[in-house]
Amino acid sequence: MRADLIALLPELMLATLAMAVLLAGLASGKARHGLLGAGAVLALAATGVTLWLAAGATDPGAHFFSGMFVLDHFAIFFKALFLLTAALVVLLSHDYLKRNDYRPGEYLALVMFATVGMMTMASGVNLAVIYVGLELMALSTYILAGYFRREVKSHEAAAKYFVLGAMSSGILLYGLSLIYGATGTLDLATLARVLASAKPGPSALVGVALLACGFLFKVAAVPFHVWTPDVYEGAPTPITAFMSVGPKAAAFAMFLRVFIGGLAPLAASWIWLVGVAAALTMIWGNVAALTQDNVKRMLAYSSIAHAGYALVGLVAGGPAGVNSVLFYMLVYTVTNIGAFGFVILLESRGYAGETVADYAGLARRHPAAAFGMLLFMLSLGGIPPTAGFMGKLYLFAAAVNAGYVWLVVVAVLMSAVSLYYYLRIVLQMYLREGDGAEPATLVAAPWTERVIWACGVAVLVIGLLPAPFLAAARAMAGAVGLL
């Protein structure tokens, strides 16, 4: 029992501290943004330290809580990534919440609870654990998407996200029930054993298909991506940043764990489902983004496309594929949070900051910020020497090596297409001068700016000196199996 609790300590810690933040938020009569924000960041940092200690004190191969929970390198990598994401999002939210005058207590607590859910997902090796973690994450994000209750759009985002999310999790659950019926277990290792020992019947296949539908919904892959543009546009921008990286990375963690781990014996069936979905996702996301004038929606389609790229790594499979997905998630996290951070800066004017035209002439007025955005756009487009290039290189190399040349052809072609819309923003910033009539300016938001700087530096450092990060991804993913 003691070992169990040590392995679970990071989640326990974060959940407890989240409740503390919640209570502190309720107790402070006047909203204390700075204090609560600092508290949340400190809580996340403390959880990080705890994670480090817990990782040191547990055996990466051991199973806890009746074999349902592991703290292997894979889980540690993702947990660290989630904590980083949550901390960056809390920092991004600080100025934004204050400016829009919304209470920070519940907001921060929900971000932290969602992170607890994501961490549980990354560690679960039993479908029950993964499912409850998923729901914890999902329910927290539904509320966060609708947190700006005076905004019609935020509300609409919550409503749509909730309805479609509930539908997808219902489908996922039905798939789980069929898999349980066919194999008699929810434990991933047992599942793999049972599926390998006998040819599974059609009910297991239907279950896998429905499970894949639910998972693809969470990573926003075609044709289950329909919620993404509306929800991303409507949600408060820091939450959009959060949703586009945190829950997505968590969904990939469970996708890898369940499909490459537990459902490996059925690979022949699901690999084509996922492969075709990946190709469609890349095509759909990139092409639909081309004519998008609202930057948040454009980034939403872009994040659909990026889910497609990451799915390529999942299809490639093997240690190389898993490594490349992990590394890509890291790259994508810093890049996308930076890009959304920039949107937050510009959004400060109330209505501006969402259309491409608002970016006109920014390079002249705010060269440093524009340079940061240039880096993020180049990184999303996969141009060397940014991190995005490195991430794509590894994903595609893994896929070519695994023999999925057709998928890589689609991916490369589509990332070429994608540059068109990323460079539209660059073009606006660097070549247009703005129409002169009340140009969009950036509002002072010191913490947002610091986050952007940090992400910009990270994008360059990962692009130029990826060695330590790759080593981390490699050490995390490959040391032991996924089960």
Next chain:
Amino acid sequence: MTWFLVHFAEIVFYSLAAVALAGAVGVIAFRSPVHAALSLLGTFLAVAGVFVLMQAEFLAAVQVLVYAGGVMVLFLFVIMLVKARDIPDEPQYVRRLVPAAVGLGALLAALVGVGIWAASGGLPADGAALRMVAGAPLGNTEAVGWSLYRDYLLPFEVVSIVLLVAMIGAIVMGRKESGRGGAA
């Protein structure tokens, strides 16, 4: 009479299934949300009955308590709160989706049906395991309880956080927004 006794379980099952299905159809067909909610209640109760037939007495109790007792009251409460009946019926956008939705639904049912056909001939195991605690026969409730608190302790704890989040969510979403500042 003997026929009745021999097939008692089947008769009960078919009756419950009919009620459940009728309730489900009612949910979709009734225009009034109150009728739909009452119809859903019928489904919930019938499903609880099926749970009993499936030797899941504890689940049946939970189903009645949580669904019929909690969720349904919540539904009715909200329906009353928002006075859904007073809201005018505007031209229905979704009506045009009905043929497509029904067609797709039929297709989905057929495909999933094909899938489960092969796996579904199963007859029950003796069921002793469903009421066994640490090797000793007890009741189903004890068995589920043991399993819940021993083997499934972790998801149980996580679910408790889910409930907390739901509480926060209901308060955050439901509270009145009094101008800027959003005081609780």
Next chain:
Amino acid sequence: MISTAHVLVLSLALFTLGVVGMAVRRNFITVLMCVELILNAANLNFIAFSRQLGDLTGQVFAVFVITIAAAEAAIGLGIIVALVRLKQTVNLDQVNVMEG
């Protein structure tokens, strides 16, 4: 004797009705009820398989599902209440500011 197949057919019917209902009902409250139908269908499966396999896992999992369904309903109804406050409607198809 009721075989698993019987229950599966019932659950499949409930599942399909739930999925179809989500696409054809405009009232948000009814849509939420359809979600409950889908979850109930999944639970029927779990219980039936649990009996067939003589394995408690299905029943325990169903407990979680019921709990989460209740949580989901609470949040959904909160969203509905806020929706009515903001837009004076419970019709989901009138929540359509964003598109494209």
Next chain:
Amino acid sequence: MKDLLWLIPLFPLLGAAVNGLVGNRRGWSRRTTSAVALTGSGLALAAALAAIADWAASVGTAAVHVNRVFTWIPAGFGHTTDGLLANLTIDFALRIDALSAVMLFFVTFVGFLIHVYSVGYMHGEGERPYARYFAYLNLFMFAMLTLVLGANLAVMFVGWEGVGLCSYLLIGFFFEKDWCASAGKKAFIVNRIGDFGFLLAIFWTVKVFGTVDFAALQAAIESDPARFAAAATPIALLLFVGAVGKSAQLPLYVWLPDAMAGPTPVSALIHAATMVTAGVYMVARTNFIFRLSPTAMLVVAVVGGLTAVFAATIGLAQNDIKKVLAYSTVSQLGYMFLAAGAGAFSAGMFHVFTHAFFKACLFLGAGSVIHACSGNQDMRTMGGLKKHMPTTYWTFLVATLALAGVPPLAGFFSKDEILAKVFAAGSGDLYGFGTVYLLLWALGLAGAFMTAFYMFRLVHTTFHGEFRGTHEQAHHLHESPKSMTVPLQILAAGSIAAGFLGMGMFGPKLNWFEGLLHPVAAPVEIEGHHVGVGVEWLLIALSVGVALSGIWLATRWYFGPEAFARPQRFAERFPGLVTTVANKYYVDEAYDATVVAGTMKLARGSWEFDARVVDGAVNGARHLTVATSFFSGLFDLNVVDGLVNLVAAAYGWASRGLRRVQWGVAQGYALVMTVGFVLMVAAALWLGR
């Protein structure tokens, strides 16, 4: 210095950063901005010269010297056993050898001169655009130098993408004009098609060889050519796709003429001397892959030869002074690829080298002319500029003679070398494709005739006769400032002198250039074949004769009191031919008429289909709005022309189509997802049957 190669691109990068991040914001004076920019490119030149000298002196010109700056991409999958990826390590490494030294020299040299020239040319711009311009120009130098110095395909690709980006930014520099912005877009999209090939080639190389390092690749191939022969063809062809895009060859040449929308110094630097030759450089750099594949070599030669003639014919009838030069550039690039395809990589590179001088000189001269004519680019309203701007005239004439191939100027040596090598390939029956090579040789000769003709047509219409513009323009005519004429003079001197480095026709010993490149880019040997001395002299006489007759015809038609009468009569006699050529064979229009119209029809058809089936759900107003925006998109498409616009329109059409799924109502989304459920379940059942 040879161990500090990374300093060379670093200087212009710093210049770009200072001007772009600080100067642009603070609104520095033009003087400060130019000082920073010139320091950046000047230091790059100095460092390049020092590095070349050090390399030649300390390790010898036959040696390859590599600087590993740092390990860029470490052994990423080191612990895996997944094939060759296990050992894949990519260094950020720079390499100096004969090939990159040549490029290094003229990129920094010509680049510096064009920086100087720009100081005069851009002085009319506001302070901020001025700083922006020089920041981009310096950034371009950085990217180009990275491309040239890269020791492996990945580093080269960094530069490759960088020059594309800078080219895009600079073409669109005068963004107020719509056509400039759309030209930038066109250049960008066409280049992306090429880059796509390059990137796939890199992946394929990784898969086959497990490395992208040039030295390692060469070693691997030379140790066992037979093993890699099969993979060489696809890799080489994909690389060539990249080269075709970057170097504006058929059928992706369409962007280069439009790219003339940028400032003229940019056309000189990027779209004549350096970036567009990157494709040739890349083929020469990877010649060890190309030479393994006769198919790829033949494709290179045929594409090059056809482009050379095709573009030259279009150049015959253009009236915009920069367009003539642009088509001429496309045509000359074709010659370079023709040489490479005939196995004469060093001859191709030699033409790259000489072409950099005279084509940069021509563009800068044209810029000087445009400057004098207050921005007018139409040759029909020029004339008689000789007496107003003598320096520009004389330097322009020298460069023209060089391009026309008149001995003993630079173009004569390099072009003759190419034609001789192609002839040798033909007569020696290289790869068994002798007939094709002979045909290409004949085409090349015809192209040389046309080159001489259109260049002298240009000189006569612009500089000779009487001025045909308005009085105001005539009043304004003046020689350009020193900062513009001095670079012209230097480049003209280069156009005279550069050829003497490679006098291959007077014996192999005198071909210093080929000797220099031999260790890294040796020509493909044609076994047992040697063109005799007599034949060589005959070839020389033939090409000189062809050039002179082109000049003679142009003079007869466009010079003296009878000027323009003969071409008029010719046009009257063959009206169809002349208008066809003048309209660039209606390539753009043909795309419009056939493909675009077809697409429109299709679009309209699918529109109706959509409207009935899916769109029953969407209300009419929204439908109308989307449709209007769509058709206004199509209208744009008819106004602007060409293949690229077609591609862009197809994407735009698809994009709007896909976005229509996002029609705003949750139930609709639920339905789309249900379609997904059905498809997934059906596919799973089918796959697992």
